[in-house]
Amino acid sequence: MEFETLFPVVLVSAIALLVVAVMPARFRLPQVVVLLAGGILIGPEGLALSSAESVSLLSDLGMGFLFLLAGYELDPGIARQPAGRLGMRAWLTSLLLGGAALWLLNIEHDVPAAVAIAIALSTTALGVLVPILRDEGLTNRPLGRYVLAGGAIGELGPIVAMALFLGANGTVVALISLMAFVAGIVALALAPRRLSMNRTRHLLGSMSDGNTQGPIRFTLVLLVALLANATFMGFDAVLGAFLAGMVLRAWAPVDREAFDAKLDTVGWGVFIPVFFVSSGMGLEIDAVLRSPWLPFAFMAVLLVVRGGPALFWYRRALGRRDRLRLGLYTATTLPLLVALTQLAVDDGSLRQGTAACLVFAGALTVLVFPLLARAIGVPAGTRGPTTTRSAV
Template sequence: MEFEKLLPVVIVSALALLVVAAMPSRYRLPQVVVLLAGGVVIGPEALGLSSPGDVGLLSDLGMGFLFLLAGYEIDPGIARRPAGRLGMRAWVSSFVLGAVLLYVLSLEREIPSATAIAIALSTTALGILVPILKDENLEHRPLGAFVIAGGAIGELGPIVAMAVLLGTGGTAEALFSLTLFAAAVVVLALTPRRFTLVRTRGLLSTMGEGTSQAPLRITLVLLVALLANATFMGFDAVLGAFLAGMVLRSWSPVENKEFERKLDAVGWGVFIPIFFVSSGMGLQIHAMAETPWLPLAFVAIILVVRGGPALFWYRKVLPARDRVRLALYTATTLPLLVALTELAVDDGTLDPGKAACLVGAGALTVLVFPLLSRAVGSRSGTEDTQVTAEAH
């Protein structure tokens, strides 16, 4: 029976690639959107072939791998650089602006729910933006550097805010627990610098291929251990997965493309698509149908809340046209928004109907904002006139 419920999920996971590949390259959707849509089709509100509860453990592992890979991509020293500092200011402004707008517009007056929505509004889909930046040859230009730095803060900031503000204990208790948890993570991250472990590294290097795959097995131990510890200390599992990725980066050589390919193969080849399909199955489409204006309202709010601060904070380092593009890119959100809203619903801090509308809005930002940014474009040589050192 379990395999009968899993089969539609893995079929959607495979078909999503074919659907994306069949689209014109100029208008090709991120596979995340297709996976969510496929989940809706096979879920309880449509064909009823499967449900989130049928693939719960695999979905949780998919979420874990998603944020492990996100943490792995982030340079721990990014906050000390100009681009990182600007990204932090923009994110804090987004969070505060989101909370204020929710209160003024009377969309949500309950503090836990408003906090969860404000955090969700301040996220950025860095994993979706990186391939887009590569396609447009922006990755190593000032605009691309600012997008990557802002996106990194737009992933780390909401995760920490979720752990502190929406944990099972009070804020002071959460801060104390987070400090202890972070200290343990720092010790783990610095272990390779303190102890060279030459013999251990040599032994593991001989067991990295074939049936051994020692680095991947150790990665799984690290991931599950930090997931378990995060939840034990009252935090959401997302925090443990994200920090596991940052620890893993400190353990790995600077350039370890083969290992990164293996991580992508396990994560995106097996578990992460199941997470997104499961999230699609859990969407309450009837709630979106009852208030069709709400997803559109959330799209506008996301653009103002997440994109608006870019127009102010980057005014000294980017021309107006590039600031508009930066605003559109940083307001593109979905994977983290899906995970955070799902966790908030499970914790009882967010209404499932509002969560579905938020996810629908996130899907719309992925569909629309990168295309708008491409349409806005930048004049020839605009970015090259900026001081590249400002971003680094």
């Protein structure tokens, strides 16, 4: 029975790649959107071929790998860089604007739900943006570096906020626990710098190929250990996964390129697609149909809350056109939005119907905002007078 319900999930994860591949390059959707749509199709509100409960373990591991890879890509010194400081100011402004928007619009009167939505509105889909920036040749340009820094803060900030305000403990207890947890993580991450790890790295390097795959096996140990430790201390599992990625960055083998490729193979080849398909199966389509205006309202709020601060904070660093593009890119969100809303639903902070509308709004941002940013972009080879400053 387990394989009968698993087969439609893995089939959707494979077919999603074909669907994306045959789309015109200019209008190609991120595979995350296609995976969610496939989950809706085979889920209880579609063909009823499978359900989120039937693949819960694989889905949880997929969520873990998703945030492990996000933490792995984060530069620990980003907060000391100009782009990181601007990204932090913009994210804090987004968090405040999100709370103010919910209060003014009366979208959600329940305090825990309002906090969960405000945090969700401050997220950025860095994993979705990286390939888009690479395809458009922006990765090494000032705009691209600001987007990457803002996206990194837009992933880390909401995860920490969720751990503080929506964890099992009170805020003060959660803060103390978080400081202790992070202190342990920092010590673990600094160990390779303080200790001579040459023999350990050489030993793991000798077990990196064939049927051994030592670095990948120990990565899985690290991930599961920190997932378990985070939940034991009352935090959401995503915090443990994200910090596991930061630790892994410090302990990564010398041959980073080959190791990175293996992480992508295991994460995106096996577990992460299952998480997104499972998330699609768990969406309440009826709730969206009952309030079809709400996803569009959330999309507009996302643009104002997450994209608006870019127009203010980056006015001395980027020209107006690039600030508009930066705002659209940073307001693009989906993977973290899916995970955080699911966690808020699981702990009772958010209604399933509201979560479904938020996820649909996130899917709309992925569909619309990058295309708009591309449409208003500076033509190839043209650069505004204020875009020559270094972002770092």
